[in-house]
Amino acid sequence: QRVLTQPPSVSAAPGQRVTISCSGYKSNIGDNYVSWYQQLPGTAPKLLIYDNYKRLSGISDRFSGSKSGTSATLTISALQTADEADYYCATWDNYLNAPHWVFGGGTKLTVL
Amino acid sequence: QLVESGGSLVQPGGSLRLSCAGSGFNFGDYEMNWVRQVPGKGLEWVAHISARGNVKYYVDSVKGRFIISRDNAQRLLLLDMNGLRDEDSGLYYCARDLIGGDYGMGLWGHGTTVSVSS
Numbered sequence: 001q002r003v004l005t006q007p008p009s010v011s012a013a014p015g016q017r018v019t020i021s022c023s024g025y026k027s028n029i030g031d032n033y034v035s036w037y038q039q040l041p042g043t044a045p046k047l048l049i050y051d052n053y054k055r056l057s058g059i060s061d062r063f064s065g066s067k068s069g070t071s072a073t074l075t076i077s078a079l080q081t082a083d084e085a086d087y088y089c090a091t092w093d094n095y096l097n098a099p100h101w102v103f104g105g106g107t108k109l110t111v112l
Numbered sequence: 113q114l115v116e117s118g119g120s121l122v123q124p125g126g127s128l129r130l131s132c133a134g135s136g137f138n139f140g141d142y143e144m145n146w147v148r149q150v151p152g153k154g155l156e157w158v159a160h161i162s163a164r165g166n167v168k169y170y171v172d173s174v175k176g177r178f179i180i181s182r183d184n185a186q187r188l189l190l191l192d193m194n195g196l197r198d199e200d201s202g203l204y205y206c207a208r209d210l211i212g213g214d215y216g217m218g219l220w221g222h223g224t225t226v227s228v229s230s
Contacts, residue, residue: 035216037155044205044223045147045155050216088155092215100169101145101157101217 004089004104011110016079020107022072022089028102032092034072039086084111114206119224126196132189132206140184143209146191148202196228
């Protein structure tokens with residue numbers, strides 16, 4: 001079972017825009033919907049984006065998602081210090097006909 | 113909400129049962145998952161169960177050792193963990209899938225801690 005590839009860390013200044021990439025394979029990202037999660041320090045993960053680009057109710061429109069082929073991207077605009085957190089992508093994987101969820105390794109966002 | 117319980121310190125080779133109680137929604141309509149996290153590390157999906165409990169999937173590392181089940185009448189998600197190993201230590205979250213053809217884990221509990229050590 002394979003994990004999705006994310007950069008370990010990204011950083012940007014308040015007010016700027018940052019993108020977090022998530023790379024996979026046809027069996028996971030290529031053939032399935034991607035979701036994105038925010039995990040603030042010491043808390044449980046929270047769903048931000050589902051079905052590649054849909055924002056969960058109550059999530060700021062500063063968060064947006066996209067997918068192309070076997071890669072997905074989370075974009076956070078107008079960065080705020082409160083956005084400092086770990087971000088994870090996830091999707092279903094049908095590799096070898098053994099369905100399972102798979103997460104990315106996570107990306108730590110630092111707001112300078 | 114989702115509230116996990118059952119985590120504790122257990123010796124290698126031991127067994128443990130985790131529970132997750134759901135409230136505030138129609139528990140039996142939702143597919144459910146267990147996801148774990150070693151402190152300071154990333155999320156790892158562990159197991160998934162369909163709404164009726166008849167379809168189950170597991171990460172390779174726990175196949176044959178862990179069993180996911182549910183009791184919809186009691187609104188409970190369960191994880192029976194056998195043959196525990198050091199690498200099974202971590203914070204175990206239960207997470208509820210979205211419904212209606214959407215894909216994502218839309219509701220998470222706060223987790224229960226499993227420590228496997230001699």
